[in-house]
Amino acid sequence: MPPQSEPVASTALTPERILEATEEVLRRYGPNKATVVDVARALGVSHGSVYRHFASKAALREAVTKRWLDRTANQLESIVTADAPAPERLRDWLAGLFAAKRRKAGDDPELFATYSALIERLGGGSGLESVVNRHLADLTGQLTRIIESGIRQGTLAAPDPAAAAEAVFSATARFHDPVYAPEWSHPDIEASFTALVDLLLRGLRP
Amino acid sequence: MPPQSEPVASTALTPERILEATEEVLRRYGPNKATVVDVARALGVSHGSVYRHFASKAALREAVTKRWLDRTANQLESIVTADAPAPERLRDWLAGLFAAKRRKAGDDPELFATYSALIERLGGGSGLESVVNRHLADLTGQLTRIIESGIRQGTLAAPDPAAAAEAVFSATARFHDPVYAPEWSHPDIEASFTALVDLLLRGLRP
DNA sequence: TGAATGACAGATTTCAATTTCTGTCATTCA
DNA sequence: TGAATGACAGAAATTGAAATCTGTCATTCA
Structure with a gap:
């Protein structure tokens, strides 16, 4: 009780x-x-x-998780539309995502673990699966827009912006996927992050 | 019984x-x-x-896991020392790692899930942690050697080969980390893999 | 009359009693 | 004499009975 x-x-x-x-x-x-x-x-x-x-406890969990995920996506949206060269926005966006995740994991480990646990079990036809997939689509969509604007500016190059966005997103999974959260407090993680982003940006140069 | x-x-x-x-x-x-x-x-x-x-059940599990991991590392070793341009070896090595993991996950899901489960719980001072870390160091070591030889050949460029190897390895986590195994049977996974490796190789061009 | 209630059935979780397992070691075996 | 055994104590896992929770709905309330 x-x-x-x-x-x-x-x-x-x-x-x-x-x-x-x-x-x-x-x-x-x-x-x-x-x-x-x-x-x-x-x-x-x-x-x-x-x-x-709410029709069920599952529906309630979906809604509260969606709210939580949308908060992160909204924070990042401002970086997408910022007035800066695309490579810089791309770097800022990835750093912003990493920082947001790290902050959530650090400031309120209980709640973070809670949401991670809720999300983790997206095995069968869980409704959470579609909530999470929508969130991931939101994020890669933002990345796609940055890359497209970079192509228009001539500061980035990619044959297929959406595919490039997906590649960049999955390449940086270590810095945003909750399963790696325990590594985020490792002292060398910043250097690893910078090295990876540098490599990816080199790959996207015109 | x-x-x-x-x-x-x-x-x-x-x-x-x-x-x-x-x-x-x-x-x-x-x-x-x-x-x-x-x-x-x-x-x-x-x-x-x-x-x-074996001193304990934990020691036995460590030894059997090490054996299993070493089998993969040994298969890949031949690609490192093959007679081919470094970019090609790098691509082959990553494809080989992905294929090996996928084969293990597909052919013997029981055993794969078993080892994944054993490895998963590397929280505190588990001895498995060091076995896994040694394995990861083996693999990034192989990558480092490919990149170094590429730099000598003039077919690759990187300020710090070991850091680049680590970046490439973590960038491709989606294609070798067991936590992503459920995604490996998705039809579009090959295309994603190719797009990511292309991007990484572009980033390592001289 | 539309929102809120709380009793209820079936599903799920909890908890303690019981069983099974790990790791040791005095003894047996070859 | 060095390897193998199996009985044993404490630790861990299993089980099933009891408690709690989810989701429904006839009834109450404002």
Whole structure:
């Protein structure tokens, strides 16, 4: 029996408020122990009410994960449209992604581990799979736009921008895939990151 | 209680024979259910005898994993010393590593999953960690030698061959790290592989 | 009348009792 | 005499009974 938490101020019950509470509960209890009843209790309502807004616990987890992933994608969007040469934006974008992931992993290891664990199990027809795939498509889409603008500027070259974006993204997996999070605190990781980005940028030179 | 297996012909009990039997037992029962008693039974000896040759079950697992990893490294060694331009050897080596991993994952999923599971948990001071690290060092060492020879030939360029090797190796993680094994049967994976290797080779051009 | 409730059935998780395994070592065997 | 054995203690895994959770829905509430 978890300790009672303060019910949130009793505004109307909205999906957004439920997601807020869900994230808080996940942070507190972790992915295995967080229950729908816990979420309802945090909101001061019965768990039946939660089911009025989300069809299942799985749907709730999908929504809260999507929210979390979208936050990262939105932060990076500003780099895509920045006013700088494409190679510089490409470097900044990759560094930004790495930094965002590292920050999340470092600042709130509980929640990061929680989301990683949620995402990890995307075996069968899990609905999370499509949420994650959409997120990955968002990110490679941003990369594609940077590369395309570089080709227009004449500062980058690639036969197929989307394929190049995918290649760059998977080449840097070590610096953004949560499975490698334990390595992110290694002292030499910055040097490895720089060496890899240098190599990739050389490969994309006109 | 697992079905009795044929005791292997009763030659002298050597570490090599024990490792052979261990691999067989792992293949049959998987990493969770394989016991030292099972290995001893497969050899027709008591489990006490196994402990004469390996100090612990962990040591036995390390040795059998090392054997498995070394087999891959040895196959690739011939590509390193082949008589071909370095860029070609680099491509062949990466393709060889990918093919070897894919073959192992496809031909004997049980055993592959078994070793992946064994390796996966290299959290704390597991002895497996150093076995795996040595393996990774072997592989990046081979890559380093290819790159160095390419620099001597004038067919490749890199400020720091060892750093470049490390960058190439981690850039291709998606095609050799067991955590990505489920993706290896995706139809577009070959195209992704080729696109990435092309990009990396462009980055290493003189 | 539309949102919220809480009792309920079936699914899942937890926990402690029991079984099985690891690693040791005094003894046996050849 | 050196290798092999098997009984044993403590550690780890398994199991199934009990507790908890998910998802539904007839009923209450405002």
